[in-house]
Amino acid sequence: MSPRRDPRELLEPERIVVFDGAMGTMLYSRGVFINQCYDELNARAPDLVRDVHRAYVKAGAEVLETNSFGANRVKLAPHGLEGLVRDLNCRAARLAREAAGDHVLVAGAVGPLGIRIEPFGPTSRDEARAMFREQLEALREGGADLFILETFADLDEIEQAIRAAREVDASVPLIAQMTIGQDGLTPFGATPEDVARALDAWGADVIGLNCSVGPQAILEAIERMAAVSTRKLSAQPNAGMPRDVGGRTMYMASPEYVANYGRHLIQAGAKVLGGCCGTTPDHIKALVEGIRPLVPRQQWRASVRYQLPHTDDAGAARPEHPRADGAEPALPFAQRSRWAAKIAAGEFVSSVEIVPPRGVDATRMLEGVRALRERGVDAVNVPDGPRAQSRMGALMTSLLIEQQVGIETVTHYCCRDRNLLGMLSDLLGASAMGLRNLLIITGDPPKMGPYPDATAVFDIDSIGLTNLVSRLNRGLDPGGHAIGAPTQFAIGVGVNPAAIDPAYELRRFEWKVDAGAEFAITQPVFDVDQLHRFLASIAHVRIPVVAGIWPLVSARNAEFLANEVPGVVVPDAVIQRMRRASERSKEHALAEGIALAREMLAQVRDAVQGVQVSAPFGKVELALEVFDRATR
DSSP states (O other): OOOOOOGGGGGSTTOOEEBOOOSHHHHHHTTOOTTSOGGGHHHHOHHHHHHHHHHHHHHTOSEEEOSOTTOSHHHHGGGTOGGGHHHHHHHHHHHHHHHHTTTSEEEEEEOOOSSOBTTSSSBOHHHHHHHHHHHHHHHHHHTOSEEEEEEEOOHHHHHHHHHHHHHHOTTSOEEEEEOOOTTSSOTTOOOHHHHHHHHHHTTOSEEEEESSSOHHHHHHHHHHHHTTOOSEEEEEOOSSOEEEETTEEEEOOOHHHHHHHHHHHHHHTEEEEOOOTTOOHHHHHHHHHHHGGGSOSSOOOSOOOOOOOOOOTTSOOOOOOOOOSOOOOOOOGGGSOHHHHHHHTTOOEEEEEOOOOSSSOOHHHHHHHHHHHHTTOOEEEEOSSGGGOOOSOHHHHHHHHHHHTOOEEEEEEESTTOOHHHHHHHHHHHHHTTOOEEEEEOOOOGGGSSOTTSOOOOSSOHHHHHHHHHHHTTTBOTTSOBOSSOOOOEEEEEEOTTOSSHHHHHHHHHHHHHHTOOEEEEEEOOOHHHHHHHHHHTGGGOOOEEEEEOOOOSHHHHHHHHHHSTTOOOOHHHHHHHHHHHHHOHHHHHHHHHHHHHHHHHHHTTTSSEEEEEOGGGOHHHHHHHHHHHHO
């Protein structure tokens, strides 16, 4: 029986290594529908997976990747398989091992988690690293000779995967690959040079690119990476860009085309080659034959000595995140808007929330806004699809108000409807048009509104978006690259003093402040004691707080807020007062609601920086009446 091949031979600088091609598209071509969990096939249809591996061995692949790209706890959870992380990854490694024999190596394949991690998501770096470690430990247990981290879009996330791999077994060769678009940038805007410097600094043995684009874009990026790194480079492009042919998604690049670019990639500096989506055993066979004239003779020499990456005192390879220089200090808060200037000066601010119109006619709304300006209200709060209602967009409504009326807006901006790229585009445009005050919120789910089947994006949440805006204020995009002149947003966040889980609300508020929040606006407050308890709990991270006040118009209105509006708590005593008044007449109910709001404003005035009074059903006169009576 011949000895197993030593995986450290892959690290020899001039050795050219050919990996296999796609697993997912191969399984799809054999009748596995895309709504199934492909990682579960390791247990449910092992022969199918093993046959794909064997086809790649026959084609000449020297390394097989395990069928485990999405076999992490997060991606398995929608299929109810999160408890099978260890089992499915062990099976994946064993299936590849069975097909590989002694002369082909097995790479434990790990993809991104499929969720955002900090600073743009709620998952901490430690949590992400633990989930990667869980998967990598199982792959190693199952017999993986090396690890390959692939198709990562976020440098922050792949850093945690690299650290997890080193924690599992620092002697195992590690390949780390990011993905780019046709523009040559990662989805977060990192350049090939940024990718090379980061992966190099974090201690991956082989660094490179895979997926998303075809050979030409990968080649251009590899040339740029080779100019800034001495690490061994890898390239695993798709078989071209996918196209719709007769209702089916097809990859059109031929095996000959891929083989031709394989030669170009080697000449550009790549020494580890393979294929991603759309590539087949035919592509790998053509690649092996096409690069044969470029492969040095007697490649399999005595194994090289493996050197551990430079580590810190704790043994973790964690250098500073190497990002492009160009961050600027943010414009002082007081200089960003009149609203911010009053808050910075410690003055009490006033605002009124007006819901945008359902259609295109904003005449009535603008008339109400003019009345607010004439009465000296500081700003108009413009909600962004509250309760998942379809209304005029908050950004466009705010521009309309500021341009036609001349009063500042506090624009609510939610994460529900936009992905990260859309948010970035919106915010850059809003800044260019002069909008300055933002209230960042996660947003209500579509199932609350009239279109419950609408897709909710939630690419990031309010904490991640606060991080994004804070970076824009320092002239940096999500990838840490200079955008030129920085934005000048006053960053506000929402907070709920009456949250069902106060500890969780406090924790999220701390994260928002840490992310860059500069003021907060509360949900409608109906219990002053509850507000004071909350303010005491945030004393260690206190930023200016603006209290939300809602003038009730009837008992039914109070009951609706208490039972059907998320985050709003209306005490029974308030509901009872409104019921007694409603029993007398609508006029008495309205007067009681105004009286309650007036009492609330008077009681919170010394504890907060300002108030946001809602205009129920768009009736600004009710909000103004709260201010008038409070003044008197």
